[in-house]
Amino acid sequence: MKEVITKILNNIHQHHRKLHFHDRDELCVAKVPIFSELYKTELEKINSLVIGSRHKKGEILFMQKDPIDHLYIIDSGKVKFYEVSSEGKQQIVKILGDGDFFGELSIFTDDVSNLNAEVIYETDICMISKDDFKIFLRKNPNILLKITEFLSKRLSEAENLIANLSLKNSDQKIASWLLTMGDKNGVYSSNGIKLKLYLSRKEIADFLGLTIETVSRKLNQLQNDRIITIVNRQEIAIHDRSKLEELSDI
Incomplete structure (x- = not known):
């Protein structure tokens, strides 16, 4: 050491x-x-x-x-x-x-x-x-x-x-995290809020106290619901902030 x-x-x-x-x-x-x-x-x-x-x-x-x-x-x-x-x-x-x-x-x-x-x-x-x-x-x-x-x-x-970590379920954790990251690092455009990710899926999972599989599944579900678009592994576009707020239970 x-x-x-x-x-x-x-x-x-x-x-x-x-x-x-x-x-x-x-x-x-x-x-x-x-x-x-x-x-x-x-x-x-x-x-x-x-x-x-x-x-x-x-x-x-x-x-x-x-x-x-x-x-x-x-x-x-x-x-x-x-x-x-x-x-x-x-x-x-x-x-x-x-x-x-x-x-x-x-x-x-x-x-x-x-x-x-x-x-x-x-x-x-x-x-x-x-x-x-x-x-x-x-x-x-x-x-x-x-x-x-x-x-x-x-x-x-x-x-x-x-x-x-202690009170919210996986849907709420993912939605809250996206909102926080969007507010702090997001770039507003005509296509929504562009969010560059500096964390791997494993690091996101570690941060939120979830498994990698859960993070990937929940992000894909948000994309299927047209709330976000997963541009690539390092970029997400948020299209429906109000829906994220509902999901995060704000």
Whole structure:
């Protein structure tokens, strides 16, 4: 295990690169909502603290019980966070994408990670060390309020996930997931809401607490009912949002 972790860390360090952006729209930190109220000069100051790295699909950023000593910002790409049961079954807890951040709890505690973090699509990560970020927060205390707001939002999302897994049936889980993904990542067009999938059928099943067979069967049924179209294994078009809302029991 130590050799695996060492290899992971070495790969990360090999990919590290300093980010030097000048236009506000190009600043990695400008994508993060908690920094939305900062002026360009302040953004440039915090961006000067950033170390960037590029990661391929399947790379592990950190594992359960690893110490977290950075704030991570996803400049582009997708990262999944999951637990592994004693039987080896993976339970995906959340998936973060462009402009999302994680590791913020390390600012307040010295706890280790309770989840594994794995890249599911080529991803650019910006990192700010815990100590550097603490110094920045002392000069910009309003950012703490923003972080608190986002922590509350994530707690609410976690509660919704628990409700989905424990109280909803398979039809409701699939419909709720499609609605959530459509709202977050969907692109509206004349043909409905185009939704690009970054997860395999197995990962979708792990996330929803279902079997692969059930996920495939339920998606095919939605297509037969003309509620969605399965364009390919990585893209779905939602045609009837109101019907999905009925199915999700909203």
